[in-house]
Amino acid sequence: MPYFISPMLAVLGSPFDSEDYIYELKWDGYRALLFCEEGSYRLMSRNSVDLSEQYPELKFLSRLPEGVVLDGELVALVEGKPDFESLKSRSQDVKTHIIYFAFDLLYKDFESRMMLPLMERKKYLEQVLAPHLQEQLVLNQYIETQGKLFFEKAREQGLEGIIAKDRMSVYIPGKRESTWKKIKRSLEIYCLIIGFTPGEDGIGFKNLILASEINGELKYVGRVGTGFSQAFKEELYYSMHRLIVNTPLVPCPEQGIWIKPELFCKIRYAEFTNAGILRAPVFKSLAA
Numbered sequence: 001m002p003y004f005i006s007p008m009l010a011v012l013g014s015p016f017d018s019e020d021y022i023y024e025l026k027w028d029g030y031r032a033l034l035f036c037e038e039g040s041y042r043l044m045s046r047n048s049v050d051l052s053e054q055y056p057e058l059k060f061l062s063r064l065p066e067g068v069v070l071d072g073e074l075v076a077l078v079e080g081k082p083d084f085e086s087l088k089s090r091s092q093d094v095k096t097h098i099i100y101f102a103f104d105l106l107y108k109d110f111e112s113r114m115m116l117p118l119m120e121r122k123k124y125l126e127q128v129l130a131p132h133l134q135e136q137l138v139l140n141q142y143i144e145t146q147g148k149l150f151f152e153k154a155r156e157q158g159l160e161g162i163i164a165k166d167r168m169s170v171y172i173p174g175k176r177e178s179t180w181k182k183i184k185r186s187l188e189i190y191c192l193i194i195g196f197t198p199g200e201d202g203i204g205f206k207n208l209i210l211a212s213e214i215n216g217e218l219k220y221v222g223r224v225g226t227g228f229s230q231a232f233k234e235e236l237y238y239s240m241h242r243l244i245v246n247t248p249l250v251p252c253p254e255q256g257i258w259i260k261p262e263l264f265c266k267i268r269y270a271e272f273t274n275a276g277i278l279r280a281p282v283f284k285s286l287a288a
Helices: 056-063 084-088 118-129 147-156 230-241
Strands: 009-012 018-025 030-037 040-045 068-078 097-108 137-139 142-145 161-166 176-184 187-198 205-214 217-224 257-259 264-269 282-287
Touching: 018 147, 030 056, 030 097, 040 056, 056 097, 056 137, 068 084, 068 118, 097 118, 118 137, 147 161, 187 217, 187 230, 205 230, 205 264
Parallel strands: 009 176, 097 137
Antiparallel strands: 018 142, 018 161, 030 040, 030 068, 068 097, 161 176, 187 205, 187 257, 187 264, 205 217, 264 282
16 A cells, blocks of 8 residues: 555536536645554545644554545534634633544555445445544545535535535545546635746746735735736736835835835735635736
8 A cells, every 4th residue: 555645636617517426625734644554544635644643632543444445535623613723822811622534445455445436435435434433534425416505505615615526536646637627615805916926047037925914004915926917917017117126115024126105916815824815816917
């Protein structure tokens, strides 16, 4: 059995209905593969980092059958809702429940099952987990056909979104396959560009440094480095270069090159962190 398997990834999609797909909640946590062998276990992140020791409350996972590899998500629940920040940093002031939501089975009895259709792997997963399910080990549930309604329900509850999976899909490690589609809730905010971090060798820029009005006060809210075409980045860089000033408009922990407050932009993001920083920001467009 391999030490690590790079997880299969999904492409971005929009809500849809189909009898050929099942739909699961997209949990806001750490993707983690669970390897069980020799009376022990390891939880491996998608970047091949062993997370086991970070979550000692999951030691009971060592009781799962040997020769099993599962795919799932490590999630921190605070007052019944996913809280990504609590997964990264434990606070004694916040009651956090760490749960492993299992949604796929890759190995059983030390043999790969990845080339089996998804629904066959789901049946094996249910069989393996049935004697071991508890509050911190959960079989991820799914619905059939009604993806649009499921997405709306997830969005109304403030959840991150859903994953649509072709019922016949095989598991392709490390690949982003169109048979799995992630359908994410997103928010938008208007930000002021207050500076940028220069690109390699001082050419162009790597990230934009942003501020936005929060509770009536202009504050630093983070950086954005995705969502630009190369041609647009070059055009924007020249626009910013003529606006360079010595100091940032608002207090900012970043090291950067500061500009006059003349350029606004629209940013798509997942949420604000507890520190007031945009999480998963993507540049959408300049704003008038």
